[in-house]
Amino acid sequence: MRGRDEILGTLPPKAAPAFMEIARGMKLEKCRKCGCMKDALDQAERAFAASEEPEVRSLGPVISSYQAKMKPLAYDCIGCKKCWGADATIALAKHFDQIEIDQCAVEDNCACRPSTMAPASFQLYQSKSTTAPWPPHPGDYVLGDPEGTVAVCTLSNRDLPHQLIAASESALAIAGRCDTENIGIEKVVLNLLANPRIRWLVICGQDAKGHRAGDAFLRLKERGVDANMRVLESASWRPILKNLTLLQVARFREQVEEINLIGATQPDRILAAVRECSVKPAPVASFTLPEADSSCDPLAGVEYIHAKAPKQLHLDRAGFFIILPQAQKGLMVCEHYENNGRLVHVIQGQQADVIAATAVERGFVTQLDHAAYLGRELQKAEAALSGGATYEQDGALGELPRSQEEDQGTKTNGRGVQMIQPAPADDMPPSESTA
Numbered sequence: 175m176r177g178r179d180e181i182l183g184t185l186p187p188k189a190a191p192a193f194m195e196i197a198r199g200m201k202l203e204k205c206r207k208c209g210c211m212k213d214a215l216d217q218a219e220r221a222f223a224a225s226e227e228p229e230v231r232s233l234g235p236v237i238s239s240y241q242a243k244m245k246p247l248a249y250d251c252i253g254c255k256k257c258w259g260a261d262a263t264i265a266l267a268k269h270f271d272q273i274e275i276d277q278c279a280v281e282d283n284c285a286c287r288p289s290t291m292a293p294a295s296f297q298l299y300q301s302k303s304t305t306a307p308w309p310p311h312p313g314d315y316v317l318g319d320p321e322g323t324v325a326v327c328t329l330s331n332r333d334l335p336h337q338l339i340a341a342s343e344s345a346l347a348i349a350g351r352c353d354t355e356n357i358g359i360e361k362v363v364l365n366l367l368a369n370p371r372i373r374w375l376v377i378c379g380q381d382a383k384g385h386r387a388g389d390a391f392l393r394l395k396e397r398g399v400d401a402n403m404r405v406l407e408s409a410s411w412r413p414i415l416k417n418l419t420l421l422q423v424a425r426f427r428e429q430v431e432e433i434n435l436i437g438a439t440q441p442d443r444i445l446a447a448v449r450e451c452s453v454k455p456a457p458v459a460s461f462t463l464p465e466a467d468s469s470c471d472p473l474a475g476v477e478y479i480h481a482k483a484p485k486q487l488h489l490d491r492a493g494f495f496i497i498l499p500q501a502q503k504g505l506m507v508c509e510h511y512e513n514n515g516r517l518v519h520v521i522q523g524q525q526a527d528v529i530a531a532t533a534v535e536r537g538f539v540t541q542l543d544h545a546a547y548l549g550r551e552l553q554k555a556e557a558a559l560s561g562g563a564t565y566e567q568d569g570a571l572g573e574l575p576r577s578q579e580e581d582q583g584t585k586t587n588g589r590g591v592q593m594i595q596p597a598p599a600d601d602m603p604p605s606e607s608t609a
Contacts, residue, residue, distance in 0.1 A: 186229040192218060192265035193233060199258025200240050207245040210259030210401055215241050217263055221270035257401030264424055309365035313358075315350025322347030323456070324374040324448045325366055329353070329388050329436070331379035337441045338448075345452030346445075347372055353382050355390040355410035360417045362391075363426045370429070374451040378435035378444050386410040388436040395432045399423050417473055483571045489513055490544040492537065497551055497567050499559045506555050510538050526552035543570070 185193055196214055199205040215237055222233045309315070314332075316339040326349040328334035335349035347369065352358040366372050381388040390405050390413040397406035399420070405413035415423070433447050491513070498507040508529050510519035519538060523529045530549045539545045547570050558565035 188269045189230045192262045195258050195262035205258055207248040209247055210257050214259040214262040217266050221266055260401045308369055310368050311361045311364050313361045315348055317348055318346040319344050323371055324451045325372050326376045327352050328379035330382040334379055341445055343445055343448055346448050352387045355385050355387045355413040360415050373456045375430050376433045376447050378438045381436055384411050487570050490541045492540045497555045499555045499565050526556040
C-alpha cells in the first residue's frame with residue numbers, strides 16, 4: 175500500500191476534496207468518535223470501490239485504515255462549527271453517483287438527515303409534474319414573470335414587493351419579504367430551488383433588528399452551514415435551518431448568486447440591479463440536482479390536515495366569557511362566568527392580546543380550544559371597536575352535550591364579582607397610564 179504522504183501528493187481530482195476533508199478530520203480525536211466521520215468513511219469506501227478510475231480505487235486501503243482508527247461512537251453529531259465529516263460527504267456527492275447522507279440516530283434537529291445525491295453533470299431539478307404550482311411553499315410574496323431569472327427579497331419591507339412587481343420588469347420572477355433568519359430563509363431557499371430558471375437573488379430593504387435575515391442570507395452563500403445546520407459566522411439571533419438538508423443548501427449555493435443591496439429601498443435602484451442581473455451570464459454549477467425523492471426530504475414527514483369543525487363542544491371547567499365592547503369608553507369588558515351562570519370576574523382593557531393573556535395567567539381558561547375561541551373573539555371585538563363597527567359574539571364550534579346543557583343553568587350576575595384590569599402601562603394610552 176502506498177504511503178499516506180505519497181497518496182496526498184498524487185490525489186485524483188475527483189476524490190481529492192473529500193479525501194482531504196477526511197484526512198484533516200481524522201487528526202482530531204472528536205472526529206474519530208463522531209457519527210459524521212463514520213458516515214463519511216462508509217460513503218467514501220463505497221464510492222471509491224465502485225469507481226472506474228484505478229487511482230480512485232487505490233484509495234480504498236487508506237480509507238480502511240482510517241476506519242480501523244475510529245473509536246467507539248460517543249455521539250452521532252455534536253454540531254461543530256466546522257464538520258469535516260459532513261463536508262467530506264458533500265464533496266463526495268459532487269463527484270460520485272448516489273451518495274447518501276445517512277440519518278443520525280439523534281433528534282430531528284441534527285443536520286445529518288437522509289439525502290440522495292447524484293451524478294456530476296449539472297442539470298437543474300425539475301418537478302416530475304410539469305403542471306405543479308410554483309412557488310410550492312406559502313409566504314408573503316408577489317409573483318412576477320414566471321420566465322424571469324431574478325428574485326428579490328425585501329427583508330422587513332412590506333410595500334416594496336408590490337411596488338417592484340407593479341413595474342412589470344420581465345426579468346423579475348418573484349419579490350417578497352423575509353423577516354426571520356431561520357424559517358423565513360428556509361421558505362425562500364425551497365421556493366427558489368423549485369424554479370430552476372431563477373439564478374439571482376437581490377437582497378434589499380431594511381434588515382430586521384436582531385433577526386438580521388439579510389446577514390444570514392449573505393453568510394449562507396459565502397460560508398454555508400455547519401453540521402447542525404447553523405449558518406456559519408452569521409450575526410443573526412438563531413440562523414438554524416432545521417427544515418433544509420445539507421444537499422439543499424449546497425444546491426442553493428450553486429444555483430443562486432446574491433446581490434447585496436441591504437438598506438436600499440428605492441424601487442428604481444433595485445429594478446436597475448434586476449436588469450443588470452438579467453443580462454449577466456448565468457452562474458455555473460457543477461453537479462446534478464436530482465428529481466425530488468420524498469424519502470430524502472425533511473418535510474416529507476409533515477402531516478397536512480384539512481381543517482374541520484369539532485362535532486362536540488366540551489365546556490371549560492373554569493367557565494365562559496361574554497365580551498362587551500364599550501365604544502364610549504374606548505375599551506372592552508370581558509366578563510368571566512362560572513358554568514352555573516355566576517359572574518365572578520370582569521377584565522377591562524383596550525388590547526385583545528393583553529386581555530387574553532390576563533385571562534390565561536389568572537387561570538380562567540383551562541382548555542386549548544377555549545383559549546383559541548377567546549383570542550379570536552377578543553380580536554374581533556377590538557377590530558369592531560377601532561373601526562366603529564358592531565360586534566356580535568359568535569358561539570363556540572361544536573354541539574354541547576345535552577347533559578352539560580342542562581347543567582349550565584341560568585346566567586345571573588351573582589355577588590362577589592372581581593373587577594380586573596390588565597397592567598395599565600401595557601394596555602392603556604400614556605395619558606391614562608400616567609394619570
